[in-house]
Amino acid sequence: xxxxxxxxxxxxxxxxxxxxxVQWFIRLRWTAAAAGLVAVWIAYILGFPIxxxxxxxxxxFCALYNTGFSFLLRTLQSSGTSDVRHYVVFAHAQFALDxxxxxxxxxxxxxxxxxxxxxIFFHIMLTGILLEPLSCYIYSAVVLLAxxxxxxxxxxxxxxxxxxxxxxxxxxxxxxxxxxAAAYGIFAAAVVVTAYLITTLKISLRTKGRExxxxxxxxxxxxxxxxxxxxxxKEMHMCSDLQALADSAARNAAIIMGVxxxxxxxxxxxxxxxxxxxxxxxxxxxxxxGPIDIEKSLVNLRVVRGDKISxxxxxxxxxxxxxxxxxxxxxSSLICLPLRAEKMITGVFCIYSGEADFFxxxxxxxxxxxxxxxxxGIENIKTQENKTWFLRKAAHQLRSPLNATHSMLDTLLRxxxxxxxxxxxxxxxxxxxxxxxxxxxVGDLLKIGIKRADIRRPDSTVVDVQKKLKEVAGLYQPRAYxxxxxxxxxxxxxxxxxxxxxxxxxxLFSNLISNAVKYxxxxxxxxxxxxxxNESHILFEVxxxxxxxxxxxLTNIFTEFYRSENARAYTEKGTGLGLVIVKEVMDALGGxxxxxxxxxxxxxxxxxxxxxx
Numbered sequence: 001x002x003x004x005x006x007x008x009x010x011x012x013x014x015x016x017x018x019x020x021x022v023q024w025f026i027r028l029r030w031t032a033a034a035a036g037l038v039a040v041w042i043a044y045i046l047g048f049p050i051x052x053x054x055x056x057x058x059x060x061f062c063a064l065y066n067t068g069f070s071f072l073l074r075t076l077q078s079s080g081t082s083d084v085r086h087y088v089v090f091a092h093a094q095f096a097l098d099x100x101x102x103x104x105x106x107x108x109x110x111x112x113x114x115x116x117x118x119x120i121f122f123h124i125m126l127t128g129i130l131l132e133p134l135s136c137y138i139y140s141a142v143v144l145l146a147x148x149x150x151x152x153x154x155x156x157x158x159x160x161x162x163x164x165x166x167x168x169x170x171x172x173x174x175x176x177x178x179x180x181a182a183a184y185g186i187f188a189a190a191v192v193v194t195a196y197l198i199t200t201l202k203i204s205l206r207t208k209g210r211e212x213x214x215x216x217x218x219x220x221x222x223x224x225x226x227x228x229x230x231x232x233x234k235e236m237h238m239c240s241d242l243q244a245l246a247d248s249a250a251r252n253a254a255i256i257m258g259v260x261x262x263x264x265x266x267x268x269x270x271x272x273x274x275x276x277x278x279x280x281x282x283x284x285x286x287x288x289x290g291p292i293d294i295e296k297s298l299v300n301l302r303v304v305r306g307d308k309i310s311x312x313x314x315x316x317x318x319x320x321x322x323x324x325x326x327x328x329x330x331x332s333s334l335i336c337l338p339l340r341a342e343k344m345i346t347g348v349f350c351i352y353s354g355e356a357d358f359f360x361x362x363x364x365x366x367x368x369x370x371x372x373x374x375x376x377g378i379e380n381i382k383t384q385e386n387k388t389w390f391l392r393k394a395a396h397q398l399r400s401p402l403n404a405t406h407s408m409l410d411t412l413l414r415x416x417x418x419x420x421x422x423x424x425x426x427x428x429x430x431x432x433x434x435x436x437x438x439x440x441x442v443g444d445l446l447k448i449g450i451k452r453a454d455i456r457r458p459d460s461t462v463v464d465v466q467k468k469l470k471e472v473a474g475l476y477q478p479r480a481y482x483x484x485x486x487x488x489x490x491x492x493x494x495x496x497x498x499x500x501x502x503x504x505x506x507x508l509f510s511n512l513i514s515n516a517v518k519y520x521x522x523x524x525x526x527x528x529x530x531x532x533x534n535e536s537h538i539l540f541e542v543x544x545x546x547x548x549x550x551x552x553x554l555t556n557i558f559t560e561f562y563r564s565e566n567a568r569a570y571t572e573k574g575t576g577l578g579l580v581i582v583k584e585v586m587d588a589l590g591g592x593x594x595x596x597x598x599x600x601x602x603x604x605x606x607x608x609x610x611x612x613x
Contacts (some may be wrong), residue, residue, distance in 0.1 A: 249349075309336040
């Protein structure tokens with residue numbers, strides 16, 4: 001398959017070279033004919049003994065047939081033909097007439113001793129470059145026969161020796177056959193060596209060209225696969241749950257590897273059965289029989305133990321639990337690899353082809369990379385789900401005692417249980433502050449995991465984003481004015497509604513606006529803007545002139561419980577979960593959040609999300 005592709009590309013390359021050189025050869029012939037005429041008449045004026053009339057006639061003959069070639073080439077080009085055979089015949093006609101005219105000029109300018117003889121070698125080189133090696137050797141043989149015939153006729157006086165361009169005493173003395181034979185031998189050797197060198201060089205260059213084409217093809221394929229793999233990783237990163245990630249990995253793996261089907265199977269807790277998590281290109285019958293008992297499937301058992309399986313021709317000798325299904329699915333070759341995360345094998349990733357011996361070792365290596373990335377993605381999803389479950393469980397368990405404690409402290413502060421001295425009241429107020437902060441953190445913990453917990457809200461409605469932002473901004477505007485902070489809100493009327501859970505936008509707007517107001521000093525400014533970035537995306541932007549975010553902290557601000565040093569120094573209030581919630585919201589909306597924060601010059605958050613959900 002690869003060799004055929006390279007051959008086609010090589011033929012296209014050399015065909016294009018021949019078609020271009022045919023036109024170049026015609027232009028060169030105009031120059032050569034004109035230069036030859038000028039040289040002949042200059043030699044004649046300077047008194048060289050040269051046969052002006054026949055040489056001039058031959059050069060005019062060159063110009064005449066070159067005119068015909070030029071017309072014929074335009075006809076070929078206007079017809080739009082791409083058949084290389086037409087151009088090959090065209091090139092042969094040019095070389096044949098050129099050799100004929102050239103030998104005539106050589107005859108009338110001194111025969112074997114003519115200085116024009118050197119142009120024979122130029123034509124030999126051109127035939128070797130533009131035509132096949134056999135054609136070059138045939139033209140060389142014709143040249144040698146023509147030269148030998150011309151010398152024989154001159155030596156035997158059948159033809160008189162032509163007047164030389166330069167006087168040569170040998171032509172006016174007794175012509176000896178031995179001397180002519182020696183000269184002819186040297187000329188013949190030079191022609192043969194030239195033909196051999198140019199054809200050998202051409203073959204070598206074509207071989208190198210094919211090798212380069214092969215390397216280029218491999219680089220193109222590798223680049224395409226890597227770009228597709230990059231897209232796969234990005235898509236997997238956006239997946240909010242295990243099922244979505246597995247579906248994305250199976251679909252992309254089949255497309256990237258160019259195969260008919262793909263499957264992902266995960267081990268159960270007892271590590272005895274594999275259950276299909278996702279399939280692509282396989283029929284319902286193939287997966288409808290339930291989990292696979294690895295003890296009854298030698299292939300899957302070996303993969304679960306860590307082997308990489310590549311089968312070029314699937315037949316009954318391979319132990320599958322349901323071999324008849326393999327036949328029904330027309331699976332001829334396959335690759336099965338372990339899904340491995342932190343030295344623990346969690347499942348099996350397989351791709352299937354309907355062609356025998358379809359996969360190469362390079363395919364196995366590349367698919368191994370895909371399997372490793374998929375395993376990491378699955379493990380990350382599971383870790384996040386476990387973490388989210390724990391956080392939500394802990395938050396639920398803490399909410400009731402915290403509320404009870406808050407109520408009891410409030411009762412004491414209101415002195416319903418008796419009067420308090422100033423010291424007792426101060427201690428209780430500090431306790432209330434801490435309890436309130438803890439209650440805020442519990443509230444944030446309950447908001448986290450919007451996408452991780454895969455809460456599919458059936459009551460999603462079209463949210464009026466403009467109205468929602470005005471409501472949330474109205475809650476924080478008084479706080480800004482209390483701190484003497486400028487508060488500017490700009491909303492584009494063209495912003496459309498978005499189908500989503502309204503609570504997502506409550507969390508998004510409130511967290512970013514409250515942070516901007518909280519970390520901006522009196523006399524500063526907070527700017528909020530909502531607009532349409534392009535036909536498909538909405539842009540929500542919040543900027544302030546507050547304390548900003550140090551550059552070294554920018555990569556950590558979306559991590560749970562993380563607060564930068566300057567934020568902790570500015571105020572104790574803050575859970576380190578607000579921006580995590582923002583990130584979760586943007587993931588759930590299928591959008592992105594980015595931040596800019598020049599040192600000490602405030603922060604600027606950009607939230608981009610699709611207009612249609």
